[in-house]
Amino acid sequence: MINTKYFLKGFASVKGVDSPAIALAASFIAIGALFKSIGLNIQESIFSTFLTYALPGSLIMAESLIVGASLLNIFLAVWLVNARLYPMTVSLFPLLTHKSQPKLKYYLACHFIAVSAWLIMKKNYKSVERKYRLDFWIGVGAANLSVAVSATVLGFFIADHLNKDMMIGLAIVNPVYFTCVMVGAMKTIQMSLAVILGSMFGILFYFISPEWCILLGGLTAGTLAFFIGELNGN
Amino acid sequence: MAINIVLAIIVTSLATYISRFLGVITSKKIKENSKIFRWFNCLAYSTLSALLVRIIVFPIGALAEVDYLTRFTVVFICLIVFLIGKRNFVYPTILSALLLAFLSSNF
Numbered sequence: 001m002i003n004t005k006y007f008l009k010g011f012a013s014v015k016g017v018d019s020p021a022i023a024l025a026a027s028f029i030a031i032g033a034l035f036k037s038i039g040l041n042i043q044e045s046i047f048s049t050f051l052t053y054a055l056p057g058s059l060i061m062a063e064s065l066i067v068g069a070s071l072l073n074i075f076l077a078v079w080l081v082n083a084r085l086y087p088m089t090v091s092l093f094p095l096l097t098h099k100s101q102p103k104l105k106y107y108l109a110c111h112f113i114a115v116s117a118w119l120i121m122k123k124n125y126k127s128v129e130r131k132y133r134l135d136f137w138i139g140v141g142a143a144n145l146s147v148a149v150s151a152t153v154l155g156f157f158i159a160d161h162l163n164k165d166m167m168i169g170l171a172i173v174n175p176v177y178f179t180c181v182m183v184g185a186m187k188t189i190q191m192s193l194a195v196i197l198g199s200m201f202g203i204l205f206y207f208i209s210p211e212w213c214i215l216l217g218g219l220t221a222g223t224l225a226f227f228i229g230e231l232n233g234n
Numbered sequence: 235m236a237i238n239i240v241l242a243i244i245v246t247s248l249a250t251y252i253s254r255f256l257g258v259i260t261s262k263k264i265k266e267n268s269k270i271f272r273w274f275n276c277l278a279y280s281t282l283s284a285l286l287v288r289i290i291v292f293p294i295g296a297l298a299e300v301d302y303l304t305r306f307t308v309v310f311i312c313l314i315v316f317l318i319g320k321r322n323f324v325y326p327t328i329l330s331a332l333l334l335a336f337l338s339s340n341f
Contacts, residue, residue: 017322026331030296044239051247056285059295061246071245078249084285085250087277089257094266106261110254115282164299169335171296172308176330178286179309180316180323185279190272194279202284206292214288218281226276230269 006132010139013120014147020116023177024144025151027055030170032155033162034062042156049152053145054114055174057082076211083215087222089113095125096133109134112141119181120144190229197221300338308334 014021028049035045052058057078064074089110097106117140128136155162162170186192201217209216264271289297290305297305311333312326319325 017324019323022324022327026327034295040239044243047240048243048246051243052250054250056289057246057250061242063294065239065242071241074242075245075249078246079252081285082250083253084278084281085253086257086260087274087281089254090260090264090274091271091278093258093261094264094271097261106258107255110258111251113254113257164296165335165339167296168300168338169331171293172305172330172334173327175286175289175297176309176312177323177327178282179290179313180321180326182279182283182286183313183316184321190276191279194276195283198280198283199287201280202287203291205284206288210292214281214284217284218277221284222277222280223273225280226273229276230272 002138003132003135006128006135007139007142009128010136010141011143013124013140014143018123020119020144020177021147023174024116024147025154026170026173028148028151029155029158029162030167031055031058031062032152032157033159033167034059034155035152036156036159038062038065042153045152045156046149049149050145053111053148054082054085080211080215084218085113087218088115088118092118092121096121096137098131098134100131101134105134105138109138109141112138112145114141114144115178115181117141117144188229189232190225193225193228194222197225300334304334304337304341308337 013019031049032045035048040048048058048061052061060077060081061074064077069077092113093106093110096109117137120140121137124136125133182195186195198218198221201221202213203217205213205217205220264274290309291302293305308330312330315329316323316326
């Protein structure tokens with residue numbers, strides 16, 4: 001099933017100075033408080049974070065509930081904003097495959113794909129024996145999901161004590177963490193271009209279509225970065 | 235509220251899980267040292283970057299209540315702190331919350 005030693009090793013990697021735990025906790029505290037303010041109960045809030053576990057999608061769901069959007073609209077908006085999880089999965093899972101692991105495990109383990117856990121895994125996979133990488137990954141993912149769910153619960157219960165300025169303060173933590181991560185990832189021409197062009201095309205496409213800007217901007221920028229990088233030896 | 239909350243949560247989770255699920259299917263055919271793997275790596279970082287810039291420049295929710303100059307200033311200062319602070323993630327993230335909460339309550 002799951003190798004406990006590697007699972008716990010992965011679980012423990014959520015500690016450390018480069019851990020996303022603080023950013024993750026801050027944003028899910030804000031989500032928990034937001035859920036309470038729009039009328040979700042505690043069970044629904046936990047259920048939502050546990051099942052979705054992707055911040056922008058949860059935010060869109062909350063906004064949609066406020067304006068009373070249809071289920072189809074919610075589906076499309078969430079799919080578009082969370083479609084980044086597709087290239088993230090494809091750029092991680094080939095590193096985790098091993099013939100000894102059952103197939104079903106991959107389909108369950110992919111639920112943990114989110115920026116936080118993904119970044120830890122990208123950084124550490126080489127230090128883990130290939131056979132056990134999936135177990136290590138499940139540990140990393142379970143730790144991050146636990147932080148997210150606990151923070152949602154905390155946010156839900158302290159919602160009444162959070163004023164507007166505190167909510168704004170919590171909301172900036174994740175984007176700042178991301179910015180640092182992205183700048184930190186700019187180590188090759190390809191990576192630097194992917195990040196810089198991604199931000200440029202993201203804005204550019206926003207003026208054409210706010211819904212599609214992440215997907216189209218990312219696709220254009222990533223493809224350009226790839227080709228320019230390949231021509232210049234990565 | 236017009237629609238059922240539980241249904242909205244299920245729809246949101248499904249819309250999110252689809253991308254992860256399709257990612258696993260695609261992964262099966264991709265070798266880690268292939269060009270297509272490097273292309274997907276570029277796509278992952280560029281879509282993340284596009285998402286990030288959208289959150290900072292065109293935010294929804296609480297951040298939309300702060301004017302963009304304040305948002306940019308906070309992100310910029312925290313990035314500098316990150317770069318001079320030996321790339322420690324703890325300082326800039328904690329600073330960002332305090333700084334923005336302070337700026338938005340006083341200005």
